[in-house]
Amino acid sequence: MSICKHCGRTIATTGYWAGWVHAEGAQHRLGRCHTDDSGLPYGYNAEPAGEPCTFSCFGYEDGAA
Secondary structure, eight states, X not given: OEEBXXXXXXXXXXXXXXXXXXXXXXXXXXXXXXXXXHSSOSOOBOOBTTSOOOTTSHHHHHTOO
């Protein structure tokens, strides 16, 4: 378990092939952050602090960490 760097919710890894998913909140078991939790537009992935954003995350394009 870890904390999502985009929305602050608890996230868990589901294995190498699936990456991270939310462990609580409106996006429970989903890989994208809920806009109400993050304050960001839809498209940010559940990812822990200290890891670079994956290609499918909006943070990959804008440099969010």
